[in-house]
Amino acid sequence: MSAFPQPAQPSLFGDDGPLRDTREPVLMSLNPVYYDLIWAGEKTYEFRRRFLTGQSVRWYVYLTGPVGRLGAVIDLGPAVVDAPEQIAEIAERTRAGNGASVFEYVRDLDQAFAIPIQRVAEYPGMPLEQLRTELGGFHPPQGYTRLRNHPDLLSICEKVRADSVRREMTVPGH
Template identity: 30%
Template sequence: MGKLSGKIIEAFAATTQGRTEDVGPSLRRLRLLSNLTQKEMALRLEVQQAAISKIEKGGDVHLSTVRKYVEALGASLRIDASFPADAPLALSIRDAFDVEFGNDDQMVLPLLGDEPFKAQRDVVLSIRPKYTDKILQGSKTVELRRRFPVSAPSGTIAYIYSTSPVRAMVGVAEIKDVLKLPIDQIWSEFEDTAFIDKPDFDKYFEGRDFGFALLFDDVRTFSDPIPLSKLREQFGFEPPQSYLYAKRDLRRALKDESSVVSH
């Protein structure tokens, strides 16, 4: 029996009554693509077949219902907010990050669901000096994050920015895997390699059910750290709170630098 495992179904906010009515038929098409009958779908959702029929005929459908329906197909629901390229929010974010625009010059920000990772991109990670030192020494092999695209491919390049008081780009590493795990499991598996005290760990992940563990490989130290003043002057770089996609000109410069790093 076919299913849509691992696929992402995009949902868009309806601006007219007609688009709202499209939701049910769209869900029906997904069910048919998965080779499921209404009866089989009803069993998965633990409802009566009549309820499936009502959903697929259109009309008002709760977001929670759409999500459960999509997840029953083995897929994940992601909802994005699309801003015109000239919107104030889009302009402010574009100035700070290397934002990519979709159709009709719109900037798309995820609202619901795991963040997609932009293909063939490098990232910059902001990390406190007491942790960057251990990463560059090779003892800290995992970096913990409250959020990060779990779809980042193995081998993604991460440039390491050491925060205040160092305030410089200090090295580069490969991300060999990104794991999304329950908070308790992250602690039990990585307490020895994350080099974070339990009180700090609990404070960092407070209010979260899941977190992300970035596993590092092939860590290299820049022979000459690149100070923030130079990064700002030459590339308009501003340190991220967590991570950002490196701008094209910054990526080129950092790749040149990483070719002459010390191991």
């Protein structure tokens, strides 16, 4: 027996110990126009009126019409929480001309959220009708849905993520 403690060996599946993913899983809708801006490297933050604070998030993306599909996963860093003017400044700095529209979106709030996009992966996904069939009904979220509170929906999201990745990228700048 060694006098020095041995490091615990993480599981081969990365589900325990230091390798465990601690990102909070959420489902949020996104307009395909903004999704395309992410892939073009022009959108590096997600701006929201309400969001989680102090934690990284795994965002399961439901692309709204005309796409109507659950099919992307975006890893987000902890949100920057600040006054609307400061959030609009981040928007302007990261994409010229975007600050005014973000400010208009959050101006009536005491605080708003700028969430850094770190990584994006696209999967074949699941269309809206299949989501409705598998879940016995599905309505795309207006805000965000914490998936740990909805195990059936989380299971579907994980099923989508288990498929082959179509494309992926790390978003620089954070």
